[in-house]
Amino acid sequence: MAGTDLRAxxxxxxxxxxxxxxxxIATDRPLADQGLDSVSAVALIGELEDRVRRDLDPDLxxxxxxxxxxxxxxxxxxxxxxxxxxx
Amino acid sequence: xxxxxxxxVRAVRRWVAERPNADALVQVTDPDEGHDERLTYAELDRLxxxxxxxxRRRYAENSRILLLYSPVRFTVGFLGCLYxxxxxxxxxxxxxxxHEQRRVHGIAADAEISAVLTETAHLADIxxxxxxxxxxxxEVLATDADLGVDPDTWTPPATDASSLGLLQYTSGSTGDPKxxxxxxxxxxxxxxxxxxxxxxxxxxxxxxxxxxxxxxGLMAQTLPALxxxxxxxLMEPTxxxxxxxxxxxxxxxxxIGWSPAPNFAYEYCLTRVTAxxxxxxxxxxxxxxxxxSEPVRAATMRAFAERFAAxxxxxxxxxxxxxxAEATVFVSGSAPRPLTTVRADVTGLAAGRLEPAAGDADAxxxxxxxxxxxxxxxxxxxxxxxxxxxxxxxxxxxxGDSVSQGYWRRQEATDxxxxxxxxxxxxxxxxxxxxxxxxxxxxxxxxxxKDMMIVRGRNIYPQDVEYELRTHHVELGNVGAxxxxxxxxxxxxxxxxxxxxxxxRDRGALPGLAAGMRRTVFRxxxxxxxxxxxxxxxxxxxxxxxKIERSATRELVRAGELAVEYADVDERWHTLVPNRELx
Numbered sequence: 001m002a003g004t005d006l007r008a009x010x011x012x013x014x015x016x017x018x019x020x021x022x023x024x025i026a027t028d029r030p031l032a033d034q035g036l037d038s039v040s041a042v043a044l045i046g047e048l049e050d051r052v053r054r055d056l057d058p059d060l061x062x063x064x065x066x067x068x069x070x071x072x073x074x075x076x077x078x079x080x081x082x083x084x085x086x087x
Numbered sequence: 088x089x090x091x092x093x094x095x096v097r098a099v100r101r102w103v104a105e106r107p108n109a110d111a112l113v114q115v116t117d118p119d120e121g122h123d124e125r126l127t128y129a130e131l132d133r134l135x136x137x138x139x140x141x142x143r144r145r146y147a148e149n150s151r152i153l154l155l156y157s158p159v160r161f162t163v164g165f166l167g168c169l170y171x172x173x174x175x176x177x178x179x180x181x182x183x184x185x186h187e188q189r190r191v192h193g194i195a196a197d198a199e200i201s202a203v204l205t206e207t208a209h210l211a212d213i214x215x216x217x218x219x220x221x222x223x224x225x226e227v228l229a230t231d232a233d234l235g236v237d238p239d240t241w242t243p244p245a246t247d248a249s250s251l252g253l254l255q256y257t258s259g260s261t262g263d264p265k266x267x268x269x270x271x272x273x274x275x276x277x278x279x280x281x282x283x284x285x286x287x288x289x290x291x292x293x294x295x296x297x298x299x300x301x302x303x304g305l306m307a308q309t310l311p312a313l314x315x316x317x318x319x320x321l322m323e324p325t326x327x328x329x330x331x332x333x334x335x336x337x338x339x340x341x342x343i344g345w346s347p348a349p350n351f352a353y354e355y356c357l358t359r360v361t362a363x364x365x366x367x368x369x370x371x372x373x374x375x376x377x378x379x380s381e382p383v384r385a386a387t388m389r390a391f392a393e394r395f396a397a398x399x400x401x402x403x404x405x406x407x408x409x410x411x412a413e414a415t416v417f418v419s420g421s422a423p424r425p426l427t428t429v430r431a432d433v434t435g436l437a438a439g440r441l442e443p444a445a446g447d448a449d450a451x452x453x454x455x456x457x458x459x460x461x462x463x464x465x466x467x468x469x470x471x472x473x474x475x476x477x478x479x480x481x482x483x484x485x486x487g488d489s490v491s492q493g494y495w496r497r498q499e500a501t502d503x504x505x506x507x508x509x510x511x512x513x514x515x516x517x518x519x520x521x522x523x524x525x526x527x528x529x530x531x532x533x534x535x536x537k538d539m540m541i542v543r544g545r546n547i548y549p550q551d552v553e554y555e556l557r558t559h560h561v562e563l564g565n566v567g568a569x570x571x572x573x574x575x576x577x578x579x580x581x582x583x584x585x586x587x588x589x590x591x592r593d594r595g596a597l598p599g600l601a602a603g604m605r606r607t608v609f610r611x612x613x614x615x616x617x618x619x620x621x622x623x624x625x626x627x628x629x630x631x632x633x634k635i636e637r638s639a640t641r642e643l644v645r646a647g648e649l650a651v652e653y654a655d656v657d658e659r660w661h662t663l664v665p666n667r668e669l670x
Contacts, residue, residue, distance in 0.1 A: 018624060019564065019589040036625060039328060039633060043359065046329025058325040059182070 003075045005050075010067050013047050030065035047055070092269040094246040095314070096169050102316035103132040111313060113294070113320040113341060114159040118333035122338055127315075131163065136238035138167025138230050142202070145226065148172040148244065150201040151254065153194070154181050154300070155213055157206065159321040161299035162203035162309055164230045165253075169271075172244025175253040176200060176266070177300040180209060181216050187631075192220040193264045194256050205228045248272030255302050255497050256413045266495035267412045269306075275347075276488035277415035278311040280461040285375060285406065286422035287311070291344035294320030296327040296334055301379045303584050305483050306416040307347050307408075331356045332364035335395075339369050347377035347408075350384055351633035353391045371399030374423055375406045381634055382532065382550060383407040385428045385454040392426070404427065409456035409530050413517050415489040415506065419530045421457030427525060428452050431533075437547065439480045440529055441524040449611065451551055456523075456530040462487040465509060465516065466525055471630060472510040480524045480533055482508070484516040492516075540571045542584060547582075547612055549637055556586060559607045568629045568640040571665055572617070581617030581660050584608065585640055591623040591652040601655035617660040620644065621653040 007027060014031055015022040017040040025031075031041070041061045050057050052074050064070050092098045102109070102322035115123045126134070142152065150173045161177070162572035166196050168175035176198045181188045205213050207229040217225055228234070244250075252274055254266035281287070293312035297304035299321075312319035313409040318489070327334045333358065338346055353376075378388060388405040401423070421427070431453050432444040444450035463486040466475045475481040484507060493501030508514040523532040534548040549569040557563050564587030571580035584604060588597070601619040609615050626649060628636040643649040644664055656664050 020592075024592060032625065038631060039355070042325055042328035049329065058329065 003071050004056045006070045007067060009051065010048070011058055013044055014067065017044060017075075025067065027067035027071075031061060031067065032065060036061075090276055093248055094169075094244075094250060095248060095252055095274050095310070096166075096243060096271075098275060098314045099128075099166065100132065102313070103128045106185075106316060107132075107314070112162055112309075112316045113318060115320060115322045115337055115341070116159075118322045118326055118337040118340075119330065123320075125217075126163075129168065133238050134163045134230070135170045136168035137234050137236055138164060138204070138228075139170035139172075139226065139244075139478070140236040140238060140241050141234040142167065142171040142173060144236070146171075146173065146201045149174055149251065151176050151198040152196070153178060153200040153203045154203045155203055156210065156299070157209070157323060158296075158298040158300065158304065160206045160230075161305075161321055162313075165203065165299070165305070166280070167230060169252055170241065170244065170245070172246055172250070174251050177253065178256065179298065179300050181213075188216065188220075190264065191216075191506050192222075194266070195220070195222060197256075197264050197265055200225070204230050204233045211302055246271055248275070255412045257302075262306070265497055265500055266492045268493055268495055269415055269491060273415045273489055273491060274306065274310060275314065276461070277306060277417055278314045280487075280489055281307060281311055281417040281420075282315065284417070284422075284458065284460045285408075285420050287315075287345065287375070289315065289317070291374065292318045292320065292342055293345045294318075294322075294337065294341060294343040295346035295348060296322045296324045297347055298324050300598055301380075302412040302416040303347050303349075303410070306620070307377065307379065307410070308345070311345075327352070327366045328355075332360045335360065335365065335368055335370060335398075338373050342372055344372055345375040345377065346373065346473075347379055349381040350378055350387055353378060353382065353387050354384075357390055357394055365395070368395075368398040370395055371401065373400065374404050374519065376400070376404045377408050377420070379408040379410055380639050382534070383454045383456070385426060385452045388426055388454065396465070407454040407456050407522075409521075409532055411461075411521070413491050413519070414462070414485055414487075415491065417489070418462060418485060419457045419459035421455070424544035427455040427457075427529070429455070429531065431531075433551070436480065436533060437612075441478050441480055441526050441533070453531045453533065455526075456532060458529055459485070461489065463516075464525065464530065465513070466523065466582050467507075467509060467516075467518075469518075472508070474509050474511065474513075475524075477525050480522055483519045483521050483523050483530065483532070485519060540569075540580070547614065552582075552584070552608060552612060553586070553635075555611045556584065556604055556607055560604060561598060562590065562596065564624050566624070566629065566635065568627045568635050568637045570637045570641045572641065572645065581657075581663060582608070582614055583618045583620065583641070583664065584616045584646060585620045585622060585627055585644065585649065586629055587624045588621045588652065589624070591621065594653070595655035597621055598655065601653060605655065614622075615657070618644075618654060618656040618664045620649065620651055620655075620664070622650060623652055626650050 011022045023074045042058045088126040093502040111128045111131045112126045152168045155174045178191050178194050181191045210229050210649050252271045253269045256264050256266050270425040299305045309319045392402040403423040410416045410418045430444045430450040435442045465484040469482040493505045507516040507518045522534045540547045553567040567586035604619045628639040
């Protein structure tokens with residue numbers, strides 16, 4: 001899965017949970033600051049689990065609060081080339 | 088039957104003797120896939136005896152033992168405390184939020200705990216947590232590890248109905264935790280009240296995700312199952328929040344007939360469970376969809392029943408219940424029947440009367456919470472303590488075997504709430520702090536006394552104002568808080584509306600929205616708000632279970648700490664709502 005796909009997908013899901021259009025989600029800012037409450041945060045983690053097929057900590061957004069942080073954590077193999085290390 | 092049983096230990100052990108190989112607990116680790124761990128009555132008993140033997144090596148009877156578990160793993164430690172003749176102190180795992188951690192430290196200090204029980208997976212975290220709070224001398228035992236004792240050396244404790252079984256810390260403020268004293272007699276009386284009040288048959292299996300450190304999860308879910316020789320099936324609350332359909336799947340897969348949840352959970356299923364997720368679901372054996380622990384919305388239950396009718400959900404399974412920790416947990420409910428409601432006249436409610444609305448008069452639909460069969464119930468004027476008649480709204484007072492003796496080592500708080508006496512001299516009542524009326528002999532809850540607002544002599548309930556605003560203004564989010572600010576000198580306390588908007592960036596629309604909200608409040612309730620404050624989602628304070636924290640939100644406004652998107656403040660109240668971002 002390419003990082004850009006995952007990023008766009010998280011943005012779409014977060015926008016749905018926040019009732020805003022995806023363009024309004026800033027991927028470098030904590031989702032909590034953009035209005036995501038604790039229940040919606042766990043709901044998002046649940047959807048992410050299904051998407052990436054991994055068990056995730058319900059508190060994941062404490063340590064990885066922004067969309068970009070989540071993508072970096074979850075999408076290691078498919079990082080964009082500019083971020084890739086070595087070869 | 089239970090009334091002859093002297094304590095909770097013997098109530099459970101009756102089934103250990105009669106049906107040792109029946110499942111007592113099913114701990115569901117993956118509700119989607121049906122992965123679980125089962126404990127029979129004999130296995131649960133053996134584990135509880137081991138915990139009790141281990142605790143008695145170092146601690147005296149009646150020692151308070153803090154329980155910090157993942158909710159589905161809680162029961163072994165809890166029963167171990169009772170088997171040891173000690174007092175269980177349930178609390179949530181401290182988690183990451185500072186106010187949660189402060190709360191658990193506050194409970195540990197208030198209860199003067201002797202030790203902590205947990206499971207191996209949390210041992211290290213809890214050690215760090217206790218050390219950070221200066222409690223590193225406390226022993227922490229993982230009850231899923233080998234305790235190095237022989238459970239067959241266990242002897243029953245010298246408990247009876249009056250022995251303390253647990254301290255239930257209600258959701259009271261972090262800085263002032265109050266532990267409700269719950270005796271073995273309270274536990275048994277309340278389980279009997281619940282079973283008889285709702286006519287729960289012997290074959291009904293219990294289960295759900297309501298956490299065990301909460302009164303509903305423990306005493307309206309797990310303990311009735313164990314006292315009556317049934318089975319309790321548990322999943323983690325976070326599994327429900329992640330995938331609400333997993334709750335419904337579990338009810339079907341494990342043949343659960345009784346599952347309790349707050350109103351918020353039924354709403355959550357309505358908005359988040361998809362048709363695809365309910366395909367093939369059979370909810371026809373779910374006889375008790377208990378709705379409790381926060382105000383019941385008739386509209387929610389009706390929508391839930393309609394939505395899941397295709398999955399076999401029976402409309403008469405909607406079970407609004409009333410309860411509170413000070414009465415163990417359960418107070419009133421009814422056997423399965425169609426949802427019973429009253430369209431109450433709004434003008435009448437404001438004047439303190441519950442009466443059906445005529446024709447097109449403004450009405451608020453209230454769900455009946457059924458009868459409180461085993462309690463003496465009075466509806467009382469909270470100021471004069473005069474007992475009110477049928478249909479009159481006042482504070483609900485209760486007396487009976489489920490009512491606690493008070494709060495742990497809090498004489499002043501105990502005196503304020505327990506042992507209340509009516510103006511005509513009847514004593515021994517618990518003041519619930521809830522407002523309601525008896526109508527057709529059934530309990531209708533209209534609000535919390537401390538949330539109720541009196542504006543220009545009218546009683547106004549904040550949840551009504553919030554509900555009306557959302558009904559009239561589609562731009563608003565799901566959460567708002569309405570409250571009055573207390574003032575010195577003014578004849579009336581000003582009413583303040585804080586509400587989330589779904590699209591705070593549409594700045595040009597906010598002034599018109601706020602003005603429209605003022606008009607709605609004026610039109611529906613005859614009061615002009617002193618301030619309408621629009622915020623983004625997440626800004627209104629809520630508890631982890633979703634309850635709106637109006638007084639906490641009020642303090643944010645008072646301190647000027649609320650992140651405001653737009654505020655429309657009456658000129659004369661500008662000093663009262665100090666906000667740096669006022670426009």
